[in-house]
Structures are given as C-alpha cells and as structure tokens.
Amino acid sequence: MNIVRVAALGVVWLGLSQAAEAQTVNCVEIAALPAVISEPGVYCLKKNFSVSLADDVAIAVLASNVTIDFNGFKIGNMPAGEETLAVGVGVFERRNVVLRNGNFRGFMMTIGLLASDPEKSSGHLVENMMIDSSLVYGIFAVGNGLVLRNNQIVNSADTRVSSTSVTRMLAKAGAGGVTRQLRAMRTARARAHARAGAAGVAPQIDTPGVAPIMAAVTNSVIEKNTISSVRALGEADGIVVLAGQGVAVRDNFIAGLRAGTLVAGIGVSDFSDNILLQNNTILDGETTGADTVYGIESQAVSGVMCLNNVIAGFSTAASYGCVPATCDDGRADACTTPTTGAVSNGRVPAPTSLRAR
Numbered sequence: 001m002n003i004v005r006v007a008a009l010g011v012v013w014l015g016l017s018q019a020a021e022a023q024t025v026n027c028v029e030i031a032a033l034p035a036v037i038s039e040p041g042v043y044c045l046k047k048n049f050s051v052s053l054a055d056d057v058a059i060a061v062l063a064s065n066v067t068i069d070f071n072g073f074k075i076g077n078m079p080a081g082e083e084t085l086a087v088g089v090g091v092f093e094r095r096n097v098v099l100r101n102g103n104f105r106g107f108m109m110t111i112g113l114l115a116s117d118p119e120k121s122s123g124h125l126v127e128n129m130m131i132d133s134s135l136v137y138g139i140f141a142v143g144n145g146l147v148l149r150n151n152q153i154v155n156s157a158d159t160r161v162s163s164t165s166v167t168r169m170l171a172k173a174g175a176g177g178v179t180r181q182l183r184a185m186r187t188a189r190a191r192a193h194a195r196a197g198a199a200g201v202a203p204q205i206d207t208p209g210v211a212p213i214m215a216a217v218t219n220s221v222i223e224k225n226t227i228s229s230v231r232a233l234g235e236a237d238g239i240v241v242l243a244g245q246g247v248a249v250r251d252n253f254i255a256g257l258r259a260g261t262l263v264a265g266i267g268v269s270d271f272s273d274n275i276l277l278q279n280n281t282i283l284d285g286e287t288t289g290a291d292t293v294y295g296i297e298s299q300a301v302s303g304v305m306c307l308n309n310v311i312a313g314f315s316t317a318a319s320y321g322c323v324p325a326t327c328d329d330g331r332a333d334a335c336t337t338p339t340t341g342a343v344s345n346g347r348v349p350a351p352t353s354l355r356a357r
Contacts, residue, residue, distance in 0.1 A: 028044070030043055034059070049073075056086055064096055098126075110139065151226070220247050236257045254281070
C-alpha cells in the first residue's frame with residue numbers, strides 16, 4: 001500500500017515537474033497591461049489579466065525577433081463590452097514574432113500581424129492559442145512565410161460591430177490597405193453570385209463580416225486550427241485567404257457558422273493564386289436572411305486546388321470555384337468542378353447546379 005502510494009505521488013510529482021518545464025521561465029515578464037515591447041527577446045506572462053480596453057492594444061510589439069509565451073495565462077477584455085475596438089496583440093511591419101500558449105477573450109481583433117504590404121512582415125508563428133469571443137477577427141495576418149497552427153478559436157460574433165468601426169480599428173493599426181482589399185472581396189462576391197443567379201441575396205458590403213482567421217499572406221501555412229461557433233450580421237467565414245499567393249490551408253476543423261447574408265467555411269478572394277485547400281473538415285453553415293452558403297467559396301480565377309476536404313451541411317453547395325474538387329457532401333452536385341460555361345469579367349461562373357434553381 002505504501003509503495004503504491006509513494007509511486008503514485010512520484011507520478012504526480014513527475015507530471016507537475018513536466019508541466020512546469022513546459023512553461024517558459026527564462027523570460028522577461030509582462031507584469032502590467034497595456035504593455036509595449038520595443039526590444040528583441042523572450043517575454044512571458046506569469047499571471048492572468050482582466051482589462052477593460054475600449055480602444056487600445058493590450059500588447060504592442062514594436063520590435064522584430066520577439067517571442068511571447070503566454071504560459072497558458074489569460075488576458076480577458078470582457079468588461080469592455082461588445083463595442084470595444086481593442087486589439088489583444090498588435091504587431092506592425094516586424095519580422096520573426098512568435099506568439100504561443102495564450103488565452104484571450106473579448107477583443108475586436110485578438111491578434112493582428114499587420115503591414116501595409118506582405119513583404120514588410122515575415123517569419124511570424126502563432127500556435128497553441130485559445131481565442132474566445134473575438135468580435136470580428138481572431139487572427140488577422142499579413143505577411144510572407146507565416147505559420148498559423150494548432151489554434152482554437154471559438155464564439156466569434158459581431159453583435160454590435162459596424163463596418164465603420166472596423167475600418168477605424170484597422171486604419172489606426174496601420175492597415176488601411178487591407179480595408180480596401182476586404183471591400184474589393186465583398187464587391188467581387190456580390191457580383192459573382194449575382195451573375196451566377198445563386199439563390200439568396202448578395203453579401204452586404206456595408207457589414208464588417210466575421211473571420212476567425214483572416215490571412216493576406218504569401219508562402220504561408222494555416223494548419224490544424226479548430227474554429228467553431230461563428231456569428232455575423234453580414235458575412236461569416238471560418239478562414240479567409242485574402243489576395244494570397246502560395247498558401248496551404250490544411251487539416252483544419254471548422255463548424256457552426258451563422259450569418260445574415262453569406263457563409264463560407266473557407267473563403268478565397270480574387271487575386272489569389274497557388275492556394276491549396278486540403279484535408280479540411282467543414283460542417284454546418286446557415287444564413288438567416290439568405291441561402292448563400294458554401295463550405296468552400298473561391299473568387300480566384302484559377303490556381304485554387306481543393307483536395308480531400310470533407311464538407312457537410314451547406315445548403316447552396318459544398319463548394320464554389322474549386323478546381324478540381326474532391327470532397328464529400330452527400331449530394332449529387334457536391335464539389336462540382338466549374339469548367340464549363342463562359343468566363344465573365346475574369347471570373348469562373350458557378351456550376352450549372354447553382355444557377356437560378
């Protein structure tokens with residue numbers, strides 16, 4: 001009996017020591033918020049924070065070659081309410097920033113890796129983050145050679161967010177050009193679906209839309225993320241590739257998207273090329289005021305490869321714009337490859353099964 005008890009205590013002690021070793025301890029502690037990091041180095045959290053930021057950045061990274069290990073601690077901004085413009089971590093035109101093991105709640109944009117041009121931002125890694133209750137964006141990434149992996153993003157909802165406030169937030173963060181790209185994407189969506197005669201109404205450009213992961217990136221990987229419970233007054237996307245080049249989106253799980261106008265588990269904007277969408281599981285999308293609901297929706301003219309994705313529960317179609325498409329929606333027209341029909345204004349038309357049904 002005593003030997004067993006001692007052995008059990010030894011196992012517990014070993015487990016605790018391994019957990020302690022998993023934390024980053026040789027680091028500069030972020031002891032108060034808001035915080036500004038202006039020197040390269042390894043930083044960490046050693047306690048939880050509860051803040052109430054209406055229009056600020058909890059942690060602003062003003063240097064390259066920075067690692068922040070949040071060590072599983074939480075930064076909560078729920079007291080700020082549903083009209084906050086706050087950003088959790090803001091990085092502008094820096095290189096090689098690593099963010100890991102964090103727990104965030106209640107920011108308009110939880111993580112912003114921003115730049116006026118992707119070539120001015122590179123080498124970032126975001127991994128093992130729990131992001132809860134973002135109002136618009138969980139992770140907004142602009143850059144080259146980025147990796148976004150193993151993040152869990154839940155309960156994203158834009159209950160009271162206007163497109164004006166989102167524009168103001170991005171402009172303040174120095175990413176005004178991204179706003180123009182977003183508007184161009186919504187315009188292209190509206191025109192494409194109007195031409196295709198798809199059921200439902202076109203996306204509303206004046207609504208901000210919600211995207212747990214928004215990525216205007218090149219030569220980057222978005223993998224093994226879990227995204228669930230996305231709510232939007234206008235558009236709801238799980239993952240958006242915005243004017244991306246050379247991007248792999250693979251092994252992600254996306255479920256439970258609800259919106260007023262358009263739902264896409266994964267959306268790819270025009271001006272994107274060499275995009276691989278592979279082994280993603282995308283389930284359950286609905287709109288309240290329309291029937292424009294896709295598991296995958298691409299506005300790119302070409303260069304979007306969809307391989308071995310599992311898609312179910314999207315009423316308009318499993319996919320739009322995939323070439324070729326291999327996924328399973330249990331429908332006869334699932335993932336139809338749009339290779340027939342005239343191309344209008346440089347856009348591939350929707351499959352025949354999507355037109356004026």
